[in-house]
Amino acid sequence: MSTTTELTETTLLRFATAGSVDDGKSTLVGRLLHDSKSILTDQLEAVERASASRGAEGPDLALLTDGLRAEREQGITIDVAYRYFATPKRRFILADTPGHVQYTRNMVTGASTAELTVILIDARNGVVEQTRRHAALAALLRVPHVVLAVNKMDLVDYAEPVFAAIAEEFTAYALELGVPEVTAIPISALAGDNVVEPSANMDWYGGPTVLEHLETVPVTHDLSHCHARLPVQYVIRPQTAEHPDYRGYAGQIAAGSFHVGEQITVLPSGRSTKIAGIDLLGEPVDVAWTTQSVTILLEDDIDISRGDLLVPSKDAPPTTQDIEATVCHVADAPLTVGHRVLLKHGTRTVKAIVKDIPSRLTLDDLSLHPHPGQLVANDIGRVKIRTAEPLPVDSYSDSRRTGSFILIDPNDGTTLTAGMVGESFASPEPVKDESDDDGWDF
Template identity: 70%
Template sequence: MTIDSAPAIHRAPAIDTLRFATAGSVDDGKSTLVGRLLHDSKSVLADQMEAVEHASRSRGQDTPDLALLTDGLRAEREQGITIDVAYRYFATPRRRFILADTPGHVQYTRNMVTGASTADLALVLVDARHGVVEQTRRHLAVSALLRIPRVTLVVNKMDMVGCSEQVFADIVAEFAGCASTLGVVRVTAVPVSALDGDNVVRPSDRMDWYGGPTVLEHLETVPIGVDPRTEPVRLPVQYVIRPQTAGHRDYRGYAGQLVSGLLRVGDPVTVLPSGRSSVVEAIDTPAGTVPAAWAPQSVTVRLADDIDIARGDLVAPAAAPPRTTRLIHATVCHLAERPLRAGQRVLLKHTTRTVRARVEEIGSRLDLRDLTERPGPWTLDANDIGRIVVRTAEPVALDGYAELRRTGSFLLIDPDDGSTLTAGMADAPEDPAAPGRAEGV
C-alpha cells in the first residue's frame, strides 16, 4: 500500500450524497416535479400520502396533488406560492439526495442563494408553453454566480405542447445560449410532464424521440465531487486539543474539517495568517491514526513543531497557501431586510475565523431584469446582488471563490445582534506581496 493510493483504498463503500437545488418561475410546476420525484421513487411515507390524498379530495380533486408534498408552509398554501427554502432528504439504492427546494419569485433571490450555495447541481425548470423567461435567466445567473458545477434544464409541461420535439429543441437552444454567455458549460436537458410523470422517474412513451436519461436517472449518475489530489489542502482550525490528563499532557492537536485537498503525514504546511511553517507529524481520526486524510473528513492534526495556533487559523500546504489580505473585493448577495451601506462596520466570518471589518465601497448592483451591472449605489437592499470592497481589521487567508468555494466565501454579520447580513464570494486576492504574507493597510 502507498500513501498516494490512500483515497481509493480508504474511501468508504457507502453510497455518496448529491446536494441539488431546484429553481423555476412561479407556476412552472416545480413543486409538482419534486412531489412526483419523491412519490415515484417511493420516498413518501404512507401517512404523508394519506394527508395529501385527503387534502386533494377536500379541494375537489380526483387525483392527489403531489405539489402538496413540498408546499408545507401555511403562507405558501394560502398564497399558492413557495416562499422559503425547503430541504428534502431522500434516497435510492444508488445514491442519497439532499434537495433544496428554492422559491421562484424575484423578491426571494436571497433564498435561492442560501439554498444553492452548497449544491453540486442546479435543476432549473422551464414551462414548455412559455420557454426561457426573465426569471429563468435570473436563476441561471445565480447558478453561475455560485459556481454550481452542473446545471440541468427540465422543460416541464411537455404534455401542454403536444410533446413536441421542436418546442423542446428551441427552448434548449435558447437556454444554452444564455448559459454560454454566463460561463455555464455543463448543461443537461430533460423534457418532462411532472403532472403525468413522464421522464421524471420512468421514461415517457409519448416522447420516444428523446433518448436521454430521466430526471432521477440523471441525478443518480451525474458525477459529483472532485479528486482531492487535484486541490490544495485547506484545514480551518476549529479547536485546539490539549488534554490535561496524566499521560497526555504533551499532546497538542488541531481539530477541524478538511474543506479541500489530500493531507499526508510528512507534508510541509504553513499556518496562516501567522505564516509559520511545520511538518505534519500525525493525523488522528475517530478510527485511529491514519497516514492520510482528505476532504471532507474531520481530523485532528499534530505538527512536528510547537507553534502558536488558535481557532480561526488555516493549515495549508507550504507550497500552495492562499494569500492573506485585509482588502477583499467580492460579489455579494444581501440577505437582511435592513440595507447594507458603504462605511458600515461589520464582522466578517470566513471558515472558522471572525474578524472586525468595514464596508469600504459598494461599487455596483446587478440589475436582475437584464443581468447588467448598475454602477454607483450607496446601499444594497434585501435580495440585491452587487460588488463591494471590504477592509478587515486583521488579515484573512482566503482563496478566490472561483477556485475554491469553501475558502472563497464569507458572511458579513451585524456586530450588535449577531444577525447575518450578507453572503459574499471573494475575488482572487490581488495582493502583490508573496503568497502567505499579509498586505499592509
C-alpha cells in the same frame, strides 16, 4: 496506524431546484420521491389526507416538500426544504428552493453547496426574469452542472418546437454567463413524463429522464488538484492521565487532503511545523481529505486558536486585508458604501468596512449599473471590502469553501450578504477615491 484507501468517485450528489413561482419545483421533487419509491407509507398517507382536505382528487406531491404551514396555506415554497433519498445507483441530498423573487436569497443558500441545479421553466411562459436570475446565481456559485427542465409540457400538447425554442434561448443565455454545461429535458412533473420514467407522449425526445441524468452525471472530486485547507474550529486539550500532553486542532477539512509528516503553515500568523498525527473518529490515520472532520496533532507547540487556517506550506494562499468580490445581498436593509460589518470567512470572524460598490448587475441584459451606492435585497453586485485583520482567502473559482464569505450586521447578527472572492462580471472603471481619511483605524 491505519492506511486509508485510494480516493474514489463519490456516490453522493447534492442538487438544488430553482425556478419561478408555480413552475412546479415542489411537484417535481415530490414526483422524484414518489416514483423512485423513496416515500414512507405514513408520509404518503399524510400527504393524501392534506390533499383531500384541500379538495384535491389525488395526492398533491408538492406537499412532500412544502413542509411549513404557511407554505401549504399560500401554495408556494417559502423556505429551503431539504430532502434525502437514494436509488441503487446513488444517494441524493436535494434542496427545493423558493421561486418568488423576494426569496431569491434562499436560492443562494440552497445552491451554495450544490453540484447540480435543476432550473424549471413553465413551457407556457418560457424564459422569464426569475429564470435569468437563477441562471446568473448558478453561474456565480460555480455550480458544475445545470439541468433545464421545461415543465408542463402536457399543457402545450407536448410540442417539440416549444421545447426546442426555450432550450435554445436558455442555453445561449447560460453560456454567456459562463455556465459550463446545460442539459435540457422536457417534462411534466404532474403527469410524470420524463421525470423517473420515459414519456410515451414525447417520442421525439431521445435523452435521459431527470432521474437518469441525476444518477449518471459525473460528480468527481479530484482531490489531488485541490488546495488543502483546514479551518480550525476547536482546540482539544483533554489533559487526562492517559494523554497528559495532548493538544489537537479539530475541524472539517474544507478542501484537499492532509498527510502525516507534511509540512504545514498556520495562517494568518505564518508559522510552520509538521503534522505529527491525524485522528479520525478517535482512530489514528495517515491521511484525511475533504469533508472529513479530524483532529490534527503538530510536532511543535504553536499558538493556534479557532479561526486559524492550516494549509500545506508549499501551497499557502496570500493573506490580505483588501477583498474584492461579487455578492448577492440577502438582507432587507440595504448594503451601503461605508457600512460597518463583520466578515465571516471559514471559522474566523473579523471587523470590516465596505469601501466601494463598483457595480450592480442588471439581469435582463447582463449590463452593469456603475457605482449604485447601495445594494438592496436580492441584488447581485461587486464590492470592495477592507478588513481589520489579514485573511487567507482563495479565489472562489479555486475553492467554493475558502473562497466564500458572509457579511454580518454587528448590531443584531443578521446575515447581510453572501460573497464570492474574485468572481466577477466585467466591471466598469472604478471611481478614484479622492480621500482616504474616513475615520477608520484599518
